[in-house]
Amino acid sequence: MYSDLAEYYDAVYSGKKDYRKESDRIVGLARRNGRSGGREWLDVACGTGQHIRYLSPRFRCTGVDASPQMLRIARRRNPGVRFVRGDMRSFRLRRQFDVVSCLFSAIGHVNTLSALRRTIECFVRHLKPGGVVLIEPWLTRKTFFAGRVHLLTVDTPDLKIARATYSMVHGSQSILRMHYLIAERGRGVRHTAIREVSGLFDHSTTLRLLRNAGLQARFLRRGFLPDRGLFVGVRPVVPPNRPAPSRSRR
């Protein structure tokens, strides 16, 4: 989807998501939880830059994504914002931010436990002391069901899309078989099949990895989509186990 079908991403999802409302909520969470005091925001797996569109009037934003096709759309949408091609497991910007976000379950694409650990450590390396990490996770073994079917449609005068999905589970991974049928005025009709593999991690596992990486972390049940929730992690200003030096009383 993020390469060959990137040009249809917004048509498929934007009617189903309120990016403005989500951005307002994450700004509130970042302001309430953050202690670093700055305005540098890093959106990892930023996709077509829909959140950055609403964040950039309030924060100096940078976007990272693995897909050049998604980044091309993000750049067009957000002139003046810096976008970098990078893998969320290993990118290195050599800078730290007040907020690092990873939204719409993009972190699910990291589909092994060791890769999830490296990804979280990578986020924390890019976070200032007192900074906030916001992660919207993918589903878990308890909330993802094999054998389900789903149909999503886009029906505009010039573009018709039908996406039929079948869900499977293999070990600790979800597999979505998605068949897209796309008809576009002047361009004909095409069919593309996609197999999307994502990691199914319990919230307790993700929380443990966030805490092991040095964050004070919690899970909020109320996120943006049913059953997903949101992780909020704060990098302590004084690292744990290293108490601030006490002033000697003389």
Ligand SMILES: C[S@@+](CC[C@H](N)C(=O)[O-])C[C@H]1O[C@@H](n2cnc3c(N)ncnc32)[C@H](O)[C@@H]1O
């Ligand atoms: C579901 S989209 C979410 C995009 C955006 N955050 C949003 O809310 O619309 C997932 C994004 O993750 C990106 N992605 C997948 N694997 C990645 C990786 N290993 N590193 C960085 N980005 C990745 C894809 O290119 C895609 O843009």
